[in-house]
Amino acid sequence: MPGRSPRASSRDAILRVFAEHVADRGYADTSLGDVAAELNLSKGTIVHHFGTKEALLREVHVAYFARRFAEADFVHAHLADPVSRLVAMVYALLAAHRDDRAASLACLRELVRYFDGDLTDYVRKQRVRYTEIVVDILRAGVGRGLLRTPDPQMTALQVFGMCNYAWTWYRPDGPQSVEDIARLFAHNVLAGLVTPSGDDRELDVLITEAIETVRKAPGRSAAGAPEGGNPAEPVPTAP
Amino acid sequence: MPGRSPRASSRDAILRVFAEHVADRGYADTSLGDVAAELNLSKGTIVHHFGTKEALLREVHVAYFARRFAEADFVHAHLADPVSRLVAMVYALLAAHRDDRAASLACLRELVRYFDGDLTDYVRKQRVRYTEIVVDILRAGVGRGLLRTPDPQMTALQVFGMCNYAWTWYRPDGPQSVEDIARLFAHNVLAGLVTPSGDDRELDVLITEAIETVRKAPGRSAAGAPEGGNPAEPVPTAP
DNA sequence: CTTAACTGACCGCTCGTACGGTCAGCAACA
Protein backbone atom coordinates (compact mmCIF):
# COMPACT_ATOMS: atom_id res chain seq x y z
CA MET A 1 0.00 0.00 0.00
CA PRO A 2 1.96 2.96 -1.21
CA GLY A 3 1.23 6.62 -0.84
CA ARG A 4 -1.25 6.04 1.94
CA SER A 5 -4.09 8.33 2.80
CA PRO A 6 -4.28 11.82 1.38
CA ARG A 7 -1.36 13.81 2.65
CA ALA A 8 -1.85 12.40 6.08
CA SER A 9 1.37 12.15 7.99
CA SER A 10 1.74 9.20 10.29
CA ARG A 11 3.83 11.17 12.74
CA ASP A 12 1.30 11.20 15.54
CA ALA A 13 0.42 7.56 15.10
CA ILE A 14 4.08 6.58 15.21
CA LEU A 15 4.59 8.62 18.35
CA ARG A 16 1.57 7.03 19.95
CA VAL A 17 2.45 3.43 19.15
CA PHE A 18 6.09 3.99 20.03
CA ALA A 19 5.10 5.34 23.45
CA GLU A 20 2.89 2.31 24.01
CA HIS A 21 5.70 -0.06 23.16
CA VAL A 22 8.15 1.72 25.44
CA ALA A 23 5.54 1.72 28.19
CA ASP A 24 5.02 -2.02 27.85
CA ARG A 25 8.51 -3.27 27.03
CA GLY A 26 10.95 -0.50 27.87
CA TYR A 27 13.02 1.55 25.49
CA ALA A 28 15.80 -0.94 24.82
CA ASP A 29 13.36 -3.74 24.05
CA THR A 30 11.27 -1.59 21.74
CA SER A 31 12.02 -2.24 18.08
CA LEU A 32 11.31 0.33 15.43
CA GLY A 33 10.51 -2.55 13.12
CA ASP A 34 7.74 -3.72 15.41
CA VAL A 35 6.31 -0.24 15.73
CA ALA A 36 6.35 0.14 11.96
CA ALA A 37 4.73 -3.24 11.44
CA GLU A 38 1.91 -2.41 13.83
CA LEU A 39 1.13 0.66 11.75
CA ASN A 40 1.61 -1.11 8.41
CA LEU A 41 4.47 1.21 7.69
CA SER A 42 8.05 0.70 6.72
CA LYS A 43 10.84 1.14 9.21
CA GLY A 44 12.27 3.72 6.86
CA THR A 45 9.21 5.89 7.30
CA ILE A 46 9.85 6.21 11.02
CA VAL A 47 13.41 7.24 10.38
CA HIS A 48 12.18 9.64 7.75
CA HIS A 49 10.01 11.40 10.30
CA PHE A 50 12.18 11.32 13.37
CA GLY A 51 15.74 10.54 12.39
CA THR A 52 16.69 8.36 15.31
CA LYS A 53 15.09 6.21 17.94
CA GLU A 54 16.39 8.50 20.64
CA ALA A 55 14.70 11.48 19.03
CA LEU A 56 11.42 9.61 19.23
CA LEU A 57 11.80 9.07 22.93
CA ARG A 58 12.68 12.69 23.39
CA GLU A 59 9.54 13.80 21.56
CA VAL A 60 7.41 11.55 23.75
CA HIS A 61 9.08 13.05 26.78
CA VAL A 62 8.70 16.65 25.70
CA ALA A 63 5.04 16.21 24.84
CA TYR A 64 4.41 14.48 28.15
CA PHE A 65 6.01 17.26 30.15
CA ALA A 66 4.14 19.88 28.19
CA ARG A 67 0.93 18.23 29.30
CA ARG A 68 2.06 18.02 32.91
CA PHE A 69 3.09 21.66 33.00
CA ALA A 70 -0.17 22.78 31.47
CA GLU A 71 -1.92 20.76 34.13
CA ALA A 72 0.19 22.30 36.87
CA ASP A 73 -0.55 25.76 35.52
CA PHE A 74 -4.23 24.94 35.59
CA VAL A 75 -3.95 23.89 39.20
CA HIS A 76 -2.08 27.04 40.05
CA ALA A 77 -4.71 29.17 38.37
CA HIS A 78 -7.72 27.47 39.88
CA LEU A 79 -6.58 26.70 43.40
CA ALA A 80 -5.06 29.24 45.73
CA ASP A 81 -4.53 27.23 48.87
CA PRO A 82 -1.14 25.42 49.06
CA VAL A 83 -2.76 22.39 50.65
CA SER A 84 -5.31 22.14 47.85
CA ARG A 85 -2.58 22.58 45.29
CA LEU A 86 -0.57 19.78 46.85
CA VAL A 87 -3.53 17.44 46.78
CA ALA A 88 -4.22 18.41 43.20
CA MET A 89 -0.67 17.59 42.19
CA VAL A 90 -0.89 14.19 43.84
CA TYR A 91 -4.09 13.47 41.99
CA ALA A 92 -2.76 14.79 38.70
CA LEU A 93 0.29 12.57 38.91
CA LEU A 94 -1.81 9.53 39.68
CA ALA A 95 -4.47 10.32 37.11
CA ALA A 96 -1.83 10.55 34.41
CA HIS A 97 -1.29 6.84 34.92
CA ARG A 98 -4.80 6.29 33.65
CA ASP A 99 -5.46 9.21 31.32
CA ASP A 100 -2.02 9.51 29.78
CA ARG A 101 -0.89 5.98 30.32
CA ALA A 102 1.52 5.29 27.49
CA ALA A 103 3.50 8.49 27.83
CA SER A 104 3.52 8.34 31.63
CA LEU A 105 4.90 4.84 31.76
CA ALA A 106 7.34 5.49 28.95
CA CYS A 107 8.75 8.50 30.74
CA LEU A 108 8.80 6.98 34.20
CA ARG A 109 10.45 3.79 32.97
CA GLU A 110 13.11 5.57 31.02
CA LEU A 111 13.67 8.29 33.55
CA VAL A 112 17.14 7.08 34.33
CA ARG A 113 18.20 7.19 30.73
CA TYR A 114 18.60 10.90 31.20
CA PHE A 115 21.04 10.71 34.04
CA ASP A 116 24.17 10.09 32.04
CA GLY A 117 23.71 12.56 29.24
CA ASP A 118 22.39 10.03 26.76
CA LEU A 119 19.86 12.63 25.75
CA THR A 120 19.73 16.41 25.95
CA ASP A 121 19.66 17.87 29.38
CA TYR A 122 16.54 19.69 28.26
CA VAL A 123 14.52 16.84 29.66
CA ARG A 124 16.52 16.85 32.85
CA LYS A 125 15.76 20.52 33.30
CA GLN A 126 12.05 19.91 32.76
CA ARG A 127 12.18 17.36 35.51
CA VAL A 128 13.88 19.70 37.93
CA ARG A 129 11.43 22.42 37.03
CA TYR A 130 8.49 20.14 37.71
CA THR A 131 9.91 19.15 41.06
CA GLU A 132 10.36 22.80 41.88
CA ILE A 133 6.64 23.36 41.43
CA VAL A 134 5.84 20.98 44.25
CA VAL A 135 8.69 22.29 46.37
CA ASP A 136 7.30 25.79 46.00
CA ILE A 137 3.85 24.62 47.00
CA LEU A 138 5.28 23.01 50.12
CA ARG A 139 7.33 26.08 50.98
CA ALA A 140 4.30 28.30 50.59
CA GLY A 141 2.31 26.00 52.83
CA VAL A 142 5.01 26.05 55.48
CA GLY A 143 5.32 29.81 55.17
CA ARG A 144 1.63 30.29 55.85
CA GLY A 145 1.67 27.85 58.72
CA LEU A 146 -0.59 25.41 56.93
CA LEU A 147 2.01 22.72 56.40
CA ARG A 148 5.02 21.56 58.34
CA THR A 149 8.18 19.90 57.10
CA PRO A 150 11.82 20.65 57.81
CA ASP A 151 12.81 19.83 54.23
CA PRO A 152 10.40 20.70 51.40
CA GLN A 153 12.80 19.43 48.73
CA MET A 154 13.08 15.98 50.25
CA THR A 155 9.40 15.89 51.06
CA ALA A 156 8.59 16.67 47.44
CA LEU A 157 10.65 13.66 46.41
CA GLN A 158 8.72 11.60 48.91
CA VAL A 159 5.43 12.68 47.38
CA PHE A 160 6.70 12.09 43.86
CA GLY A 161 7.83 8.65 44.85
CA MET A 162 4.54 7.44 46.20
CA CYS A 163 2.74 8.74 43.10
CA ASN A 164 5.20 7.79 40.38
CA TYR A 165 5.85 4.35 41.75
CA ALA A 166 2.22 3.58 41.01
CA TRP A 167 3.23 2.58 37.50
CA THR A 168 4.52 -0.65 38.98
CA TRP A 169 1.21 -1.70 40.46
CA TYR A 170 -1.63 0.46 39.18
CA ARG A 171 -4.02 -1.24 36.79
CA PRO A 172 -6.91 0.73 35.27
CA ASP A 173 -9.21 -2.24 35.78
CA GLY A 174 -8.26 -2.60 39.43
CA PRO A 175 -10.76 -2.48 42.27
CA GLN A 176 -10.09 1.14 43.21
CA SER A 177 -10.46 4.16 41.03
CA VAL A 178 -7.68 6.67 40.67
CA GLU A 179 -9.84 9.08 42.61
CA ASP A 180 -10.08 6.63 45.51
CA ILE A 181 -6.34 6.11 45.51
CA ALA A 182 -5.62 9.82 45.33
CA ARG A 183 -8.00 10.52 48.19
CA LEU A 184 -6.32 7.90 50.34
CA PHE A 185 -2.80 9.00 49.49
CA ALA A 186 -3.60 12.66 50.05
CA HIS A 187 -5.26 11.97 53.35
CA ASN A 188 -2.41 9.82 54.59
CA VAL A 189 0.18 12.36 53.58
CA LEU A 190 -1.65 15.29 55.10
CA ALA A 191 -3.05 13.78 58.27
CA GLY A 192 -0.49 11.06 58.88
CA LEU A 193 -0.94 7.43 59.78
CA VAL A 194 -0.47 7.66 63.49
CA THR A 195 -3.43 8.33 65.73
CA PRO A 196 -2.96 11.78 67.22
CA SER A 197 -1.37 11.70 70.64
CA GLY A 198 -0.12 15.23 70.78
CA ASP A 199 3.35 14.09 71.75
CA ASP A 200 5.60 14.72 68.80
CA ARG A 201 8.84 14.23 70.67
CA GLU A 202 7.88 10.71 71.60
CA LEU A 203 7.52 9.95 67.90
CA ASP A 204 11.03 11.12 67.12
CA VAL A 205 12.47 8.93 69.84
CA LEU A 206 10.60 5.96 68.47
CA ILE A 207 11.86 6.65 64.97
CA THR A 208 15.46 6.89 66.08
CA GLU A 209 15.22 3.67 68.02
CA ALA A 210 13.74 1.81 65.07
CA ILE A 211 16.52 3.03 62.81
CA GLU A 212 19.17 2.01 65.31
CA THR A 213 17.68 -1.45 65.54
CA VAL A 214 17.82 -2.05 61.80
CA ARG A 215 21.40 -0.83 61.70
CA LYS A 216 22.30 -3.79 63.87
CA ALA A 217 20.78 -6.32 61.48
CA PRO A 218 23.37 -8.65 59.92
CA GLY A 219 23.77 -9.63 56.27
CA ARG A 220 21.99 -6.68 54.80
CA SER A 221 24.29 -6.30 51.80
CA ALA A 222 25.55 -8.60 49.10
CA ALA A 223 28.60 -10.67 49.99
CA GLY A 224 31.82 -9.31 48.62
CA ALA A 225 30.21 -6.07 47.63
CA PRO A 226 32.36 -3.02 48.30
CA GLU A 227 29.38 -1.07 49.56
CA GLY A 228 29.93 2.10 51.47
CA GLY A 229 28.13 2.73 54.72
CA ASN A 230 27.03 0.91 57.78
CA PRO A 231 30.20 0.02 59.61
CA ALA A 232 27.88 -1.08 62.40
CA GLU A 233 30.07 -2.32 65.22
CA PRO A 234 30.15 -6.05 65.83
CA VAL A 235 26.84 -6.24 67.52
CA PRO A 236 25.71 -9.43 69.18
CA THR A 237 22.46 -10.78 67.86
CA ALA A 238 20.90 -9.52 71.06
CA PRO A 239 19.08 -11.69 73.56
CA MET B 1 45.61 -15.54 32.10
CA PRO B 2 44.27 -19.03 31.95
CA GLY B 3 43.71 -21.36 34.83
CA ARG B 4 43.24 -18.52 37.26
CA SER B 5 43.53 -18.96 40.96
CA PRO B 6 43.44 -22.43 42.41
CA ARG B 7 39.98 -23.89 42.11
CA ALA B 8 38.40 -20.54 42.83
CA SER B 9 35.12 -20.15 41.04
CA SER B 10 34.25 -16.78 39.64
CA ARG B 11 30.54 -17.26 40.23
CA ASP B 12 30.22 -14.66 42.95
CA ALA B 13 32.31 -12.14 41.10
CA ILE B 14 30.23 -12.56 37.97
CA LEU B 15 27.04 -12.14 39.98
CA ARG B 16 28.40 -9.01 41.60
CA VAL B 17 29.59 -7.32 38.42
CA PHE B 18 26.46 -8.32 36.56
CA ALA B 19 24.29 -6.73 39.23
CA GLU B 20 26.33 -3.56 39.04
CA HIS B 21 25.93 -3.37 35.30
CA VAL B 22 22.19 -3.95 35.49
CA ALA B 23 21.95 -1.33 38.21
CA ASP B 24 23.79 1.21 36.09
CA ARG B 25 22.53 0.41 32.59
CA GLY B 26 19.45 -1.77 32.95
CA TYR B 27 19.08 -5.40 32.02
CA ALA B 28 18.59 -4.99 28.29
CA ASP B 29 21.62 -2.74 27.96
CA THR B 30 23.85 -5.03 29.99
CA SER B 31 26.10 -7.15 27.82
CA LEU B 32 27.53 -10.41 29.05
CA GLY B 33 30.59 -9.63 27.00
CA ASP B 34 31.19 -6.43 28.96
CA VAL B 35 30.73 -8.22 32.26
CA ALA B 36 33.17 -10.91 31.20
CA ALA B 37 35.70 -8.36 30.01
CA GLU B 38 35.58 -6.50 33.31
CA LEU B 39 36.48 -9.72 35.08
CA ASN B 40 39.05 -10.80 32.49
CA LEU B 41 36.92 -13.80 31.76
CA SER B 42 35.47 -15.24 28.62
CA LYS B 43 31.83 -14.84 27.78
CA GLY B 44 31.68 -18.61 27.62
CA THR B 45 32.60 -18.84 31.26
CA ILE B 46 29.53 -16.92 32.28
CA VAL B 47 27.36 -19.25 30.25
CA HIS B 48 29.15 -22.19 31.79
CA HIS B 49 28.19 -21.01 35.26
CA PHE B 50 24.70 -19.69 34.73
CA GLY B 51 23.34 -20.95 31.44
CA THR B 52 21.45 -17.87 30.37
CA LYS B 53 21.39 -14.15 30.99
CA GLU B 54 17.94 -14.43 32.46
CA ALA B 55 19.13 -16.97 35.00
CA LEU B 56 21.72 -14.49 36.16
CA LEU B 57 19.11 -11.85 36.79
CA ARG B 58 17.01 -14.35 38.64
CA GLU B 59 19.90 -15.26 40.92
CA VAL B 60 20.50 -11.61 41.70
CA HIS B 61 16.84 -11.23 42.49
CA VAL B 62 16.60 -14.28 44.70
CA ALA B 63 19.67 -13.32 46.71
CA TYR B 64 18.37 -9.79 47.12
CA PHE B 65 15.03 -10.94 48.45
CA ALA B 66 16.69 -13.38 50.80
CA ARG B 67 18.53 -10.46 52.34
CA ARG B 68 15.38 -8.36 52.60
CA PHE B 69 13.44 -11.15 54.25
CA ALA B 70 16.21 -11.81 56.73
CA GLU B 71 16.17 -8.12 57.52
CA ALA B 72 12.41 -8.12 57.95
CA ASP B 73 12.65 -11.11 60.26
CA PHE B 74 15.23 -9.28 62.30
CA VAL B 75 12.92 -6.31 62.60
CA HIS B 76 10.06 -8.56 63.60
CA ALA B 77 12.21 -10.23 66.24
CA HIS B 78 13.65 -7.08 67.74
CA LEU B 79 10.75 -4.66 67.60
CA ALA B 80 7.31 -5.42 68.95
CA ASP B 81 5.46 -2.19 68.34
CA PRO B 82 3.77 -1.95 64.89
CA VAL B 83 4.72 1.70 64.60
CA SER B 84 8.37 0.93 65.28
CA ARG B 85 8.24 -1.93 62.83
CA LEU B 86 6.82 0.33 60.14
CA VAL B 87 9.54 2.89 60.67
CA ALA B 88 12.15 0.13 60.60
CA MET B 89 10.85 -1.16 57.28
CA VAL B 90 10.98 2.32 55.79
CA TYR B 91 14.54 2.71 56.94
CA ALA B 92 15.54 -0.76 55.79
CA LEU B 93 14.18 -0.13 52.31
CA LEU B 94 16.02 3.16 52.08
CA ALA B 95 19.24 1.85 53.58
CA ALA B 96 19.35 -0.93 51.01
CA HIS B 97 19.89 1.77 48.42
CA ARG B 98 23.20 2.49 50.09
CA ASP B 99 24.25 -0.80 51.64
CA ASP B 100 23.01 -3.15 48.95
CA ARG B 101 23.14 -0.75 46.08
CA ALA B 102 23.78 -2.90 43.03
CA ALA B 103 21.20 -5.55 43.82
CA SER B 104 18.61 -3.01 44.96
CA LEU B 105 18.82 -0.96 41.81
CA ALA B 106 19.00 -4.02 39.61
CA CYS B 107 15.82 -5.42 41.15
CA LEU B 108 13.92 -2.15 41.29
CA ARG B 109 14.79 -1.27 37.71
CA GLU B 110 13.84 -4.65 36.35
CA LEU B 111 10.82 -5.09 38.55
CA VAL B 112 8.47 -4.95 35.64
CA ARG B 113 10.28 -7.67 33.74
CA TYR B 114 8.47 -10.09 36.00
CA PHE B 115 5.00 -8.97 35.11
CA ASP B 116 4.60 -10.84 31.87
CA GLY B 117 5.96 -14.20 32.86
CA ASP B 118 9.38 -13.58 31.38
CA LEU B 119 10.81 -15.19 34.45
CA THR B 120 9.52 -17.64 37.02
CA ASP B 121 6.69 -16.42 39.13
CA TYR B 122 8.81 -17.32 42.12
CA VAL B 123 10.09 -13.78 42.17
CA ARG B 124 6.59 -12.42 41.82
CA LYS B 125 5.54 -14.40 44.85
CA GLN B 126 8.48 -13.09 46.86
CA ARG B 127 7.36 -9.61 46.04
CA VAL B 128 3.79 -10.24 47.16
CA ARG B 129 5.05 -11.86 50.32
CA TYR B 130 7.24 -8.88 51.11
CA THR B 131 4.33 -6.52 50.58
CA GLU B 132 2.26 -8.64 52.90
CA ILE B 133 4.75 -8.06 55.68
CA VAL B 134 4.12 -4.34 55.61
CA VAL B 135 0.39 -4.82 55.19
CA ASP B 136 0.36 -7.00 58.29
CA ILE B 137 2.26 -4.40 60.26
CA LEU B 138 -0.27 -1.76 59.24
CA ARG B 139 -3.20 -4.01 60.07
CA ALA B 140 -1.74 -4.77 63.49
CA GLY B 141 -1.25 -1.07 64.12
CA VAL B 142 -4.82 -0.31 63.13
CA GLY B 143 -6.07 -3.19 65.25
CA ARG B 144 -4.35 -1.84 68.33
CA GLY B 145 -5.52 1.67 67.68
CA LEU B 146 -2.01 2.95 67.08
CA LEU B 147 -2.41 3.58 63.38
CA ARG B 148 -5.30 4.61 61.20
CA THR B 149 -5.90 3.90 57.55
CA PRO B 150 -8.96 2.61 55.74
CA ASP B 151 -6.86 0.53 53.34
CA PRO B 152 -3.65 -1.08 54.64
CA GLN B 153 -2.93 -2.72 51.29
CA MET B 154 -2.99 0.53 49.37
CA THR B 155 -1.16 2.36 52.13
CA ALA B 156 1.59 -0.24 52.00
CA LEU B 157 1.99 0.47 48.31
CA GLN B 158 2.19 4.13 49.13
CA VAL B 159 4.99 3.50 51.61
CA PHE B 160 6.82 1.23 49.19
CA GLY B 161 6.57 3.86 46.52
CA MET B 162 8.17 6.65 48.46
CA CYS B 163 11.01 4.36 49.53
CA ASN B 164 11.64 2.44 46.33
CA TYR B 165 11.43 5.47 44.11
CA ALA B 166 14.52 6.73 45.89
CA TRP B 167 16.64 4.85 43.41
CA THR B 168 15.87 7.57 40.91
CA TRP B 169 17.32 10.37 43.01
CA TYR B 170 19.29 9.01 45.95
CA ARG B 171 23.06 9.42 45.72
CA PRO B 172 25.28 8.07 48.51
CA ASP B 173 27.39 11.22 48.35
CA GLY B 174 24.38 13.50 48.63
CA PRO B 175 23.99 16.08 51.37
CA GLN B 176 21.68 13.97 53.54
CA SER B 177 22.42 10.61 55.04
CA VAL B 178 20.05 7.71 54.61
CA GLU B 179 19.26 8.05 58.29
CA ASP B 180 18.24 11.67 57.85
CA ILE B 181 16.04 10.78 54.91
CA ALA B 182 14.45 7.87 56.73
CA ARG B 183 13.75 10.02 59.75
CA LEU B 184 12.08 12.65 57.63
CA PHE B 185 10.05 10.16 55.61
CA ALA B 186 8.94 8.29 58.70
CA HIS B 187 7.95 11.45 60.50
CA ASN B 188 6.00 12.76 57.54
CA VAL B 189 4.18 9.49 57.07
CA LEU B 190 3.33 9.08 60.70
CA ALA B 191 2.53 12.63 61.75
CA GLY B 192 1.39 14.04 58.42
CA LEU B 193 2.27 17.26 56.68
CA VAL B 194 -0.68 19.34 57.72
CA THR B 195 -0.55 21.31 60.93
CA PRO B 196 -3.04 19.75 63.31
CA SER B 197 -6.38 21.47 63.27
CA GLY B 198 -8.50 18.76 64.73
CA ASP B 199 -10.98 18.96 61.94
CA ASP B 200 -10.61 15.86 59.80
CA ARG B 201 -13.81 16.33 57.84
CA GLU B 202 -12.64 19.67 56.54
CA LEU B 203 -9.60 17.93 55.09
CA ASP B 204 -11.70 15.46 53.15
CA VAL B 205 -13.78 18.22 51.63
CA LEU B 206 -10.62 20.02 50.59
CA ILE B 207 -9.24 16.85 49.00
CA THR B 208 -12.40 16.21 47.03
CA GLU B 209 -12.49 19.76 45.76
CA ALA B 210 -8.87 19.62 44.62
CA ILE B 211 -9.52 16.40 42.75
CA GLU B 212 -12.61 17.83 41.08
CA THR B 213 -10.65 20.85 39.96
CA VAL B 214 -7.96 18.79 38.25
CA ARG B 215 -10.60 16.70 36.54
CA LYS B 216 -11.69 19.82 34.72
CA ALA B 217 -8.24 20.56 33.35
CA PRO B 218 -8.05 20.27 29.55
CA GLY B 219 -5.47 18.41 27.45
CA ARG B 220 -4.27 16.06 30.11
CA SER B 221 -3.80 13.09 27.80
CA ALA B 222 -1.97 12.50 24.57
CA ALA B 223 -3.85 13.50 21.44
CA GLY B 224 -5.43 10.61 19.62
CA ALA B 225 -4.80 8.28 22.49
CA PRO B 226 -7.62 5.83 23.15
CA GLU B 227 -7.22 6.30 26.87
CA GLY B 228 -9.91 5.03 29.13
CA GLY B 229 -11.27 7.16 31.90
CA ASN B 230 -12.06 10.72 32.78
CA PRO B 231 -15.42 11.46 31.25
CA ALA B 232 -15.41 14.32 33.74
CA GLU B 233 -18.71 13.39 35.29
CA PRO B 234 -19.32 14.45 38.84
CA VAL B 235 -17.81 11.80 41.02
CA PRO B 236 -19.62 10.79 44.16
CA THR B 237 -17.65 11.98 47.14
CA ALA B 238 -17.95 8.56 48.68
CA PRO B 239 -19.04 8.18 52.27
C1' DC C 1 7.16 19.91 -11.76
C1' DT C 2 8.08 19.94 -6.97
C1' DT C 3 7.80 18.09 -2.78
C1' DA C 4 7.26 14.94 0.74
C1' DA C 5 5.50 10.54 2.40
C1' DC C 6 6.80 6.18 1.87
C1' DT C 7 9.03 1.68 0.35
C1' DG C 8 12.11 -2.25 0.64
C1' DA C 9 16.44 -4.00 0.00
C1' DC C 10 20.50 -3.62 2.37
C1' DC C 11 24.63 -2.74 5.63
C1' DG C 12 27.21 -3.06 9.74
C1' DC C 13 27.03 -4.23 14.16
C1' DT C 14 26.10 -6.27 18.68
C1' DC C 15 24.43 -9.69 21.28
C1' DG C 16 23.16 -14.27 23.42
C1' DT C 17 24.16 -18.71 22.88
C1' DA C 18 26.43 -23.17 21.27
C1' DC C 19 30.29 -25.98 21.16
C1' DG C 20 34.75 -28.25 20.87
C1' DG C 21 38.60 -28.11 23.21
C1' DT C 22 42.46 -26.96 27.08
C1' DC C 23 44.29 -27.46 31.45
C1' DA C 24 44.81 -27.65 36.54
C1' DG C 25 43.61 -30.21 40.49
C1' DC C 26 42.53 -34.42 42.72
C1' DA C 27 41.69 -39.21 43.93
C1' DA C 28 42.41 -44.04 43.19
C1' DC C 29 45.33 -47.55 42.17
C1' DA C 30 49.44 -50.05 41.12
Added chain:
DNA sequence: TGTTGCTGACCGTACGAGCGGTCAGTTAAG
Protein backbone atom coordinates in the same frame (compact mmCIF):
# COMPACT_ATOMS: atom_id res chain seq x y z
C1' DT D 1 55.72 -42.85 43.62
C1' DG D 2 53.99 -42.68 39.14
C1' DT D 3 50.29 -43.03 36.35
C1' DT D 4 45.76 -42.68 35.02
C1' DG D 5 41.33 -40.86 34.46
C1' DC D 6 37.78 -37.82 35.85
C1' DT D 7 35.87 -33.25 37.02
C1' DG D 8 34.90 -28.67 36.20
C1' DA D 9 36.55 -23.93 35.41
C1' DC D 10 37.70 -21.65 31.49
C1' DC D 11 38.77 -20.24 26.55
C1' DG D 12 37.91 -18.96 21.69
C1' DT D 13 35.37 -19.14 17.79
C1' DA D 14 31.52 -19.24 15.28
C1' DC D 15 26.72 -18.56 14.29
C1' DG D 16 22.35 -16.68 13.68
C1' DA D 17 19.08 -13.41 14.94
C1' DG D 18 17.75 -8.86 15.44
C1' DC D 19 18.79 -4.25 15.76
C1' DG D 20 19.22 0.90 14.15
C1' DG D 21 20.14 3.25 10.38
C1' DT D 22 21.04 4.17 5.00
C1' DC D 23 19.60 4.98 0.48
C1' DA D 24 17.97 4.97 -4.17
C1' DG D 25 13.77 4.81 -5.95
C1' DT D 26 8.36 5.03 -6.22
C1' DT D 27 4.04 7.27 -5.57
C1' DA D 28 0.87 10.80 -5.26
C1' DA D 29 -0.72 15.31 -3.60
C1' DG D 30 -0.23 20.26 -4.40
